[in-house]
Amino acid sequence: MGEASQLQKVYNQSKYKLANHGVRDIEVLRKAFESRDGGLVSDLYGTGQIIEDFQSKMASYLGKEDAVFFPSGTMAQQIALRIWCDEKGNKKVAYHPLSHLEIHEEDGLKELHHIETVLLADRKRVIDLNDVMNMEDGVSAVLLELPQREIGGQLPSFETLRDISEYCRVNKTRLHLDGARLLEVLPYYGKTAAEVCALFDSVYVSLYKGVGGIAGAILAGDQDFIKQSKVWKRRYGGDLISLYPYIIPADYYFDMRAHRMEQYFKEAKEVAERFNACYGISTLPAVPVSNMFHVHFHFSKEQVEPILLEVEQQSGIGLTSHLKEINDQSCYFEVHMGDMYSEIPEELVIKAFDLLNQRMKRDLNNEAVYE
């Protein structure tokens, strides 16, 4: 913990933050509730104005017949895949090896549903049409994550999406969108949410990533699919008596930020360019296609951490609160651009990156290891 927690501390104390929407404190909740009438009555086990209105709003935004609010994307996506497996009568789905379901959910899909998973593409690139065309038989549903978070937020082209969608339709394979960060990729595609979602049979969207709510997810699809998903939501214990503590903030921050995604995308490209101009640093992807990217250092965590500490302390800008080790010669951190960046005076940003570049050169110039 030692150095890592020191970096966390310096980051927390920095006057400015490069990324994100700000601290996840209880003020985030209070602000969303401020303008609401205190007599507004709770939703009740999935019924009531608060939840029904928001579900309709999101269904319409995503261009789907119906939508349901879930406490989490983990729950929503396992259920979506289970429904498609039951429809086809074959418990097999395909997704990327770095899918959230494969690496972050303690194998919930397999443990709770006994669904077999087929891994498409490899850990370094996104799924393309060939991967889908060449996958083994009997797959009930393919899940695509847009953008592919664990590789810096990469995307297939819109044409590839269209081709995969067409192929799946013809071959009676359901296509599910892991759109945890769907809003964040719309500016790159130059499409509306509904235009992207039209290529998919079912769609999950997170309400606390780019949107910046507290927690919660939307699952959208046709009426029969949503009806089934509500049965599973109850089975999972996700049909809470009251979900409004998440819905009201989701609605509030959706209205506040849905139209800012273009700005975050532009800022991501600008900031990635600044990182790429520094000695021994490159971003993945080189040019971001959403508000997110990874910052890779071609040096060890032990070498980079003191430099980041110094830059954050001297510039007053928190770049990251922690570094992830890849191996002895490289480490990285993840960036999601949000409301914080536009609060930093530009001259401070320029100074901070100058300092980062200088320190990287001064401390590591003789040790650089490039392939």
Add this chain to the structure above:
Amino acid sequence: MGEASQLQKVYNQSKYKLANHGVRDIEVLRKAFESRDGGLVSDLYGTGQIIEDFQSKMASYLGKEDAVFFPSGTMAQQIALRIWCDEKGNKKVAYHPLSHLEIHEEDGLKELHHIETVLLADRKRVIDLNDVMNMEDGVSAVLLELPQREIGGQLPSFETLRDISEYCRVNKTRLHLDGARLLEVLPYYGKTAAEVCALFDSVYVSLYKGVGGIAGAILAGDQDFIKQSKVWKRRYGGDLISLYPYIIPADYYFDMRAHRMEQYFKEAKEVAERFNACYGISTLPAVPVSNMFHVHFHFSKEQVEPILLEVEQQSGIGLTSHLKEINDQSCYFEVHMGDMYSEIPEELVIKAFDLLNQRMKRDLNNEAVYE
């Protein structure tokens, strides 16, 4: 919907309410957050001060090694039973035919875990020692619900609990407590929560029933059990990035109401007596053993509803918002005593029950059907 929604409307407009803690509106949330510092940082996927402190507090209150906060009791209890089945290597559990898991969860336990259920006792009475001694072989865990909600909130004696616990311990069968309303039965038993929980291997407690929080549950047990339950919590999608919107209210209302259970219990006995003094009405149980009971009318819903409407309108006291039909000759509603009762002037209560008794006699005297 017609008449039922008229009763709902009149109930909502009544100046006073006989039962419950008041309307479940967003003020319930705001009040709990009022006194907290806005800079208090969110919990993060099950870690952080807010969640860890509350879990420790509840573990200590329940006399267990450890505890974990769940979004729902449905999720917590399925997981508890799954862990005990895995331990024994046999997917079979036993509970009451009217258990929440059997009738309100869309068969989540069976659909998600393929656990076979053995039904103990019958739909009219609580489980006793004989039921447990005579149950079929291979049961990994027995679940007892205290009080048994669907039959008005009935309880076995503490001696019976002790005997069942002892029998299960000797026979290596795990005993799980569905303590959705555990706090509410402590005054009747004259025991602490820890004294009751000591008889069980694992315990679930709801935080929005007697406690009156917004949603959420605590699952408590030994450290290894809780460690396993956290893995399943993630699998279910219950390990939300932020659970504080439920934890802070749970903590706030627990502190406010845990010591009021004696008062609710006393009031339940008083109000049940008032109902039992009315023509054609009896409560189940006849003398409550917690803050809850059912009010049974020995007439049809169509006969009783206009009377309740009139009594509520004239007295200004909302007795219930809806009636449940049992058959052509009987109907009932459920009562949970809470903060609302002590706000009603006693003379109004007396008047309302006098009126109820008169109207029952006047309208239904010739039609009474007793067995």
